[in-house]
Amino acid sequence: MNIDSFPFSVTFVDGASYSSPEQMYRIAADFADPNLSSYKMLFDGCSSEGLISLVDVVALIIEENSPNLFDHMDFDEEEYMLNMHVDSDRALQGFLALVGPVFRDMDLLTGYVHTVAAR
Numbered sequence: 001m002n003i004d005s006f007p008f009s010v011t012f013v014d015g016a017s018y019s020s021p022e023q024m025y026r027i028a029a030d031f032a033d034p035n036l037s038s039y040k041m042l043f044d045g046c047s048s049e050g051l052i053s054l055v056d057v058v059a060l061i062i063e064e065n066s067p068n069l070f071d072h073m074d075f076d077e078e079e080y081m082l083n084m085h086v087d088s089d090r091a092l093q094g095f096l097a098l099v100g101p102v103f104r105d106m107d108l109l110t111g112y113v114h115t116v117a118a119r
């Protein structure tokens with residue numbers, strides 16, 4: 001893989017181990033991890049009523065730039081843990097090329113977080 005996945009970790013998941021013929025990739029980030037503390041501070045600082053939805057932040061980025069990517073993804077979150085699956089290498093590359101740069105640019109990410117927090 002030649003696209004930077006930071007701050008996300010990417011793991012290949014063999015669908016057969018889940019009784020599924022599909023191969024997929026798990027994309028995850030635990031923003032409670034001390035190495036990602038700047039993200040946690042951003043999310044905490046922008047939410048006035050509980051934790052901001054990390055799924056909503058990612059969904060907004062995708063919705064504005066490549067809504068067809070939703071057809072290849074599923075999402076889950078729990079507190080600061082964001083867990084997603086994509087159904088192909090192509091979807092993985094699309095996600096990393098689209099969402100990755102936003103999450104690596106704190107100013108750009110802050111704009112998306114503020115938009116979600118204002119909803």
